[in-house]
Amino acid sequence: MHGDWIRPAPYTTPFPETVGSAMTYGLHEGPCGRLYILLPWNGVNNFGYFNVGSPIWNSLPPLPGRAAGVGSNLCYLYWQDPPYPPISVIFCTKGNNTNEFWCYDISNNEWQRLEDIPGPVYQGSGMALATGDIGSYYGQLCANIYLLKGVTEPSGTNSEFYVYHFPLPIYPQGRNNWNPWERLPHFDGDHGSGADLTYRVSDNSLYAFQGNQNSANGVIGFWKYNISTRTWTRLSDYNNPRAPGAYQGSALGTWGVAGNEMIPQPPPMHDNIIYAFRGGGSRIFDAYSVPDDIWNYDLPDVPSWLAERIYHGSDLACGYIPFSGMCYMYAIFGEGYPNNPNYNVGAFWPGEDQPSGGQAVLSKISEQEMVRLSPNPVSEKVTFQFLVPHTSNTTVKIFDCSGKLINLISCPVQCQEVVWDTKNAKGEMVSSGIYFYSVKMEKKVAFGKVIIQR
Template sequence: TLTNGFTVTNPAPMLTALDPAVGTRLATLEVELTGAGFLADASSVDFGLDITVNSVIVPDPARLTVNITIAPGAATGPRDVSVENATPGGGSSTLGDAFAVENPVPALTGITPTAGKRTATLTVTLTGAGFLADASSVDFGPDITVNSVTVASPTELTADITIAPEAELGTREVSVRNAAPGGGESGPMVFTVFESSPWHDDPGWHEVAPIPAQAGNRRDMPHRGAWLAVGPDQEGTPAIYAAKGNKLQNFYRYDPLADAWTELAPVPFDPMSGRPLRQGARGASDGVNSVYMVHGNNTSAFWRYDIAANEWSALPCVPDGPSGKRVRGGGDMLYITDRDSGWVYLLKGDRDEFWRYNTESRDWEQLATPPAGIRNRWKRDSWLAFDGEDAIFAHKANYYDRASSTHDFYRYRVSTNSWDTLRPAGMPLHGLHNGRVRPKRARDGGAGAFDENAIFALKGGNTQQFWRYDVTTDRWAESDTLPTFSPITPRRRRVNAGADLVHYRQGLYRGFFALKGNKTQEFWRYVLPIEVGAVPPARPERGGMMARPGGKLLPGLLVGPSPTRDELVLHAGNTTGPVRVELVSIMGAVLAERTVLPHARARIPVGHLPAGSYFIRVRDGETTVTRKVVIGPGL
């Protein structure tokens, strides 16, 4: 026997081919190497820098399979691949330029925000896959300059963009492109370019110039019988006309763009009784040269104000009608053009009579009687809102249905002089009040105005509540609450008798204007954020939201107040299940999160956070809804 007389060694491998011979950055893939001399316990493979070999499987000496991961920073282009067999014996085999690294085709799945305003510079976050710091670029189309691109990870990048003043308005496609070698362009996502007024740069409630009055003299402030109407000024520019009620004859025009008031010819006293304006007075403009007004205060007086001449003239009195009653609180008035004729529609408070006045023939005509509802009376301040087509919506204040906890709400068809048999959903009784959800009836100071398939309404009744009714879905949702504190007066008051609400629009300038009433001078503007993309407007400055599937508001969830200083209160009513609520900074960081069960309440302390704008993000299954909230500096 010859001890150790023979030695077995590993052969030198031979590498002849790879399949595939190309891989993309970020990819994990399997590559089959062919050749000779491969050994399961001795062969290793080297693809060079930034390519990790996860495993090597040798099914036979002429073939091995390698699982590799290519790092995002791997150098592109061809590279050598080596197979090495360990000692004893062994050796290596290198195949030059055997494998090439290329850039992947990126994928784009999300974009936030989905819209930008002309002239704006903003940061847009794009999500997807295949993003690379040294290869990815973003294309927003003509007249949008991409100032910089920062790749946070292969699945997220941010683009700092500037939208030129001449950028085409509307939707456009956005894509991500990776440079060669390889690379390519992602599928598109949609981005919207819009234009808006400076009002939209800071949406929500803002106090504007107060209606003229003697400071501190409550007898000179808007109260019962105050009203607003949108109509042209003497130059034809849209303006807002206002009477203060409260036994006062003052009459004004407000210029929303100049934020200035002009006193006009005073409203006459009732010629029959000598009474001044008080509860039941209402006004409406034809949009041309007239403002019509019922005098209220248990009178039948009906007036026309000539805008060009700045003078009042008496018109045929409102008929006493079947009730034998004159006009009192609880009614409202609209101007509508129907079949080329101008009509003033009048809900005659505080009974149930409904009339219209032909401005050409100067005749009154009684219309179909509104439904009786819970009680056959229309208390102050019930209101009307016209959809601009064929429907007048009528909200009855004070009375509510105990079973549904909603107020009476009806729809009248102008074309058929009929009230819908199926009643629309009424304004909810419960809403946020002093940071808690409480039952509050719509009463003095209630008012509504129509805009873009929705009615916005002040509940009144010494509340701050501001509601939005979606005509399409027949749903109510609490919106941004009218602040109690006035920076101008400065006092704290809620909405009460003498309040009114109108919608104003001139070119890019659009919003709601509200008298707060309650014997204050306060006059407020409310502007909705631009509604684009997946995140709706709504936006709260205090007040609740109810979010519902489809990017709207989910029924039963209230969040508020806003503005707030100490905490946000989350109240879940009859939600379908647990709802996830997150407090998010404007940079997207989640600052707090809560899970709210049905019929439960949770609180988010915010006193430690800096004053400013934040977002509440609601997640309900696959539905996500976002709303703005404001944390104040100490209210």
């Protein structure tokens, strides 16, 4: 596994990321997908989105009522089955020791409160929408949203796991005929602070961190839930040697797990990997290979220029840009230090040429070690200066915000720099905006972005 964090941060939030922040990726929204983010601040549940590729924040109606807090979650659903109109909504748990469950209707630009969760939700909760799990519940076609319910006390535990059956299409009387919350079997042992949940499309399964309730040797549990059989299997424990079992009994750490939630047909090479933040104030970022049942602890940490620590309110959302084969892991980092709050939204690019088994082909190398761009932002021409020697051809690829390859520049052996004239492969000037690049040099690759300002 390889890859690196794109520099600089693609987006900056208008409010600090703090306790209660959450994020999800809307694949079918906007020209290239959208990042929807909840940012509670000064008693207001600020809510909005970034169109992928645009740094402009778009405000939406705030989440009503009391402030969201620890244990908040967002997940996105898009469903279409003619002749019914498409459904495009975002589900939200508020956390903060409340049982409120909300739905934001994207088409109508409004929030609607759904049936309350059975009991309050606090830290250690995780929510995932199982896009492959559309089925009948009491004769009604439903999408299923799974919730690993958080603890109700900072040092407490919980063993509650639920599914919410959301009617498709939404009949006005549909929610009055049954209780949509159904309790499901829990894995062995309780979960606690730091628990989280994500959905993997390929095997129609959920993957979960157990949080601070560890096994006898202090290793944090990692589990798989088979939706078809409704059974749990314990996988390889998350045992990063830098921080094994760091959260036992703690209420301070939060885990963010992301696979390919909300993505109907993700690229196979990325669908085999689940990414994870350790949380708890560290900047550790790791990955789990599903085919090999192995954790990889060699991924680059979140750079300090993105965030000094990852804490309450962090989240990960895997965004696949349609028709491009490009997959990014977007991240918010949660509560920063009081005098240095987090505002950045990071983007991790797993890189190219990664086989399905998750074995590394290219070694990661930071942009600063391999290439320098000047100027950036640019109006007409940008120079890529190579900082390391190379004994074979070097390739520079330029992508637009949709992930489409718009130009490819090949450089001969020992070439020290190359100029991109900000034109596409047809010789046409590209418009102002954010563009991504990859520089591949032998077995090394670097990633970044170019900002064009005409």
